[in-house]
Each structure stands twice: as structure tokens, then as C-alpha cells.
Amino acid sequence: MTTDDTGYFEELASALRAAQVPEEQTAATVADLTAYLAETGTAPEEEFGPAAAFAAQLGAAAPAVTGPPGEAETWTWTADIYNDRRLLAVHGDHGWEVERLDALGRFVCRRTPRTALRWEYRREIVGGRREEVLGRLVPEGWEPCGEWFFYAYFKRPKAASAGPAALDTLPARPVRSWYIGVKGWTVSAGWLVAVVLILVAYYSRHVDFAIAFPVLLAGTFGMTYWVRRTVARSSDPAT
Amino acid sequence: MAADRRSSWLKGVLDLLVLSCLTAGESYGYEISRALAEAGLGQIKGGTLYPVLNRLEQAGLVVGEFRAAERGPGRRYYRLTDKGREHLGAESGAWLDFHTAVRNKLSAGGTP
Structure with missing residues (x-):
């Protein structure tokens, strides 16, 4: 083993320890990877990619294993269902990892310089078939990162499919945090206007409660069904 | 371009190939x-292979066991679990159906 190899594995072991990987497992991993390199004859960086990023892959995908915690950037943004997957792909390529969806359905993201990875995302409908979806996606490395009503978002480092892909330079955090398109605004505004009209008609005694309430209820179910159908139609099973 | 395409193809099936x-x-x-290389699938880098093995182990589809060697560093040996064998059988069938559909479509399009 060369000096370069030793330095690489020292950095890898240090990063695995920082990610709470048990000492015995860390030692076994380093030994196994050393044996692997002895057979391939390649350099560790060439074979496994940057040590910190590779450690994040092996240590439960925790990219923020090195560097002071204060360096991590956070960013919260939102998009409608017509734009979310496209924007997740764009921002995932810029190193933004979705940690969760907040109560408003916004994507809460984190990115750590030097250890940031490229991320890929997918959206699935989970209502009533969560176990089936998880059983299908988890073995492929997809990790749930948030749910909003009946659909769920999953993340996976791109290195899982395309090899090591740490980001050396990070684009600046986007200034914009709202990505609601014309369609999204139209649907939301249309629904709001309909609710207001029904409520005004009810309070001005033009419409009975017996009519206003069922109409509101039916409208809510209809809206939910329509959004669900739109999501289902726009889901691409190949992604 | 060709390498990108192969990488993209492998994306959906590498876990099954490793299980196989x-x-x-x-x-x-x-x-x-x-x-995998001898099967004509190209050289899979360790940086791609080990995270896949890691995930398969976490999902209970394979079990890894480290064994020290008399000379040189030890190795981690992996074996298929019953769940892994079952998963491989079911998902291989789905992949082969997909492969058949692609082949039929490409053949219909004039590709020999």
C-alpha cells in the first residue's frame, strides 16, 4: 500500500467513525477495500471516488460527516405538482438533499460544502400501498424523505447508480423559493373562488346549509380526486 | 455517450446483477x-459496487461476513439470503418482461 493509499484509508476510516459506524466494522471495511485494491491495482480515489463522499455512501448516507456543522447550508422551497420533479432533479444535481417536507409541504434541504453529493429524487403515490412501494424502492437505495397528502418523495445519491459523484464546486443557493406555475396558481385560485362564492351565498341566505355543505364536501373530494389523478398521470414509472 | 447510456441501463438492474x-x-x-465484467457489463467501479452491496445487506437480501486472511488484508464475503433469492426471482422476471418488450419494439422498428 502506498502513502497515498494510507492517507485515503485514514480519511475514510475517520469519516466512517464520525458517522457512528462501529470501530470493528470500520476496520473490516478498510481491510476489505484494501484487499479489493490489491486485486484491481487501481488508486483508491480512482476506484472509490473522494473518501468523504464514499464514506457517506457506506455510513448510512450521511454526507455531513466531516467539516464543522456550521458550514452546512439549509434552504426551504416549494413547487407545485407540475414542477416539483423537474426542480428536484435540478436542485439535487446542485447538491441539495431533501431532509423532510415541513407542515406546509415545502422541501427542507441541506447541503454541506466539500462533502455534498448529487441527489436524485422520485415521487410515488403511497395511499394504501406504502409497504408495496417501500418494498420495491428501498432495495434499490431509495430512502423516503417526506410525504404530502397521498404522495411520497424518495431520495438517492446519484453515486448509487452512476458511481462516485461528489461536487467540487457548489452553485449559489437559489434566491427564489416559490415555484408555483400558471397551472398551479389557476387551480388554487379557482378552488378558492369557488369556496368563497359558496360561503357568500350561504351567509347571504341565498343557499341553504343543506345545499352549501354537501357542495363544499363534494368539491373537496372532487378536488382531491382530480389532483390525485393528475399526479398519477404525470408520474413516470421509468424514473 | 455510449458509456452514459450503459450507465443508465445498469441503473435499473445493477442490484439484481449483484444478487445473481x-x-x-x-x-x-x-x-x-x-x-460482471466477464459477463460483458463493463467495469463496475468499487465506488459503485460497495454502496450497492451495503444497501442489499441493509435490506436483508444478502449477508456479509468479514474473514481475516493469513496473509494480507481480510475480505468481506457475501451470501444470498432466502429473502434475497426470492427478491431476485421476482424482480428478474419483471426485468425480463421489460427486456422482451424493448427487444420486440426495437425489432419491429427494423433493428435486426
Whole structure:
């Protein structure tokens, strides 16, 4: 083993320890990877990619294993269902990892310089078939990162499919945090206007409660069904 | 371009290919990588292979066991679990159906 190899594995072991990987497992991993390199004859960086990023892959995908915690950037943004997957792909390529969806359905993201990875995302409908979806996606490395009503978002480092892909330079955090398109605004505004009209008609005694309430209820179910159908139609099973 | 396309194809099936390398018995990282290369799937880097093995182990589809060697560093040997064998059978069928659909479509499009 060369000096370069030793330095690489020292950095890898240090990063695995920082990610709470048990000492015995860390030692076994380093030994196994050393044996692997002895057979391939390649350099560790060439074979496994940057040590910190590779450690994040092996240590439960925790990219923020090195560097002071204060360096991590956070960013919260939102998009409608017509734009979310496209924007997740764009921002995932810029190193933004979705940690969760907040109560408003916004994507809460984190990115750590030097250890940031490229991320890929997918959206699935989970209502009533969560176990089936998880059983299908988890073995492929997809990790749930948030749910909003009946659909769920999953993340996976791109290195899982395309090899090591740490980001050396990070684009600046986007200034914009709202990505609601014309369609999204139209649907939301249309629904709001309909609710207001029904409520005004009810309070001005033009419409009975017996009519206003069922109409509101039916409208809510209809809206939910329509959004669900739109999501289902726009889901691409190949992604 | 060609490498990008192969990488994209592998994306959907690499976990199954790794599992298939273990059907005849246990194996280790380099041997799995070599078996995939010999099967014509190209050189899979350790940086891609080991995270896949890690995930398969976390999902309970394979079990890894580190064994020290008399000379040189030890190795981690992986073997298929019953759940892994079952998963491989079911998902291989789905992949082969997909492969058949692609082949039929490309053949219909004039590709020999």
C-alpha cells in the first residue's frame, strides 16, 4: 500500500467513525477495500471516488460527516405538482438533499460544502400501498424523505447508480423559493373562488346549509380526486 | 455517450446483477466486479459496487461476513439470503418482461 493509499484509508476510516459506524466494522471495511485494491491495482480515489463522499455512501448516507456543522447550508422551497420533479432533479444535481417536507409541504434541504453529493429524487403515490412501494424502492437505495397528502418523495445519491459523484464546486443557493406555475396558481385560485362564492351565498341566505355543505364536501373530494389523478398521470414509472 | 447510456441501463438492474453473482454461493467484492465484467457489463467501479452491496445487506437480501486472511488484508464475503433469492426471482422476471418488450419494439422498428 502506498502513502497515498494510507492517507485515503485514514480519511475514510475517520469519516466512517464520525458517522457512528462501529470501530470493528470500520476496520473490516478498510481491510476489505484494501484487499479489493490489491486485486484491481487501481488508486483508491480512482476506484472509490473522494473518501468523504464514499464514506457517506457506506455510513448510512450521511454526507455531513466531516467539516464543522456550521458550514452546512439549509434552504426551504416549494413547487407545485407540475414542477416539483423537474426542480428536484435540478436542485439535487446542485447538491441539495431533501431532509423532510415541513407542515406546509415545502422541501427542507441541506447541503454541506466539500462533502455534498448529487441527489436524485422520485415521487410515488403511497395511499394504501406504502409497504408495496417501500418494498420495491428501498432495495434499490431509495430512502423516503417526506410525504404530502397521498404522495411520497424518495431520495438517492446519484453515486448509487452512476458511481462516485461528489461536487467540487457548489452553485449559489437559489434566491427564489416559490415555484408555483400558471397551472398551479389557476387551480388554487379557482378552488378558492369557488369556496368563497359558496360561503357568500350561504351567509347571504341565498343557499341553504343543506345545499352549501354537501357542495363544499363534494368539491373537496372532487378536488382531491382530480389532483390525485393528475399526479398519477404525470408520474413516470421509468424514473 | 455510449458509456452514459450503459450507465443508465445498469441503473435499473445493477442490484439484481449483484444478487445473481451470489446464486452459486458466496463471493466477495472484487470477484463480483470481475464476474460482471466477464459477463460483458463493463467495469463496475468499487465506488459503485460497495454502496450497492451495503444497501442489499441493509435490506436483508444478502449477508456479509468479514474473514481475516493469513496473509494480507481480510475480505468481506457475501451470501444470498432466502429473502434475497426470492427478491431476485421476482424482480428478474419483471426485468425480463421489460427486456422482451424493448427487444420486440426495437425489432419491429427494423433493428435486426
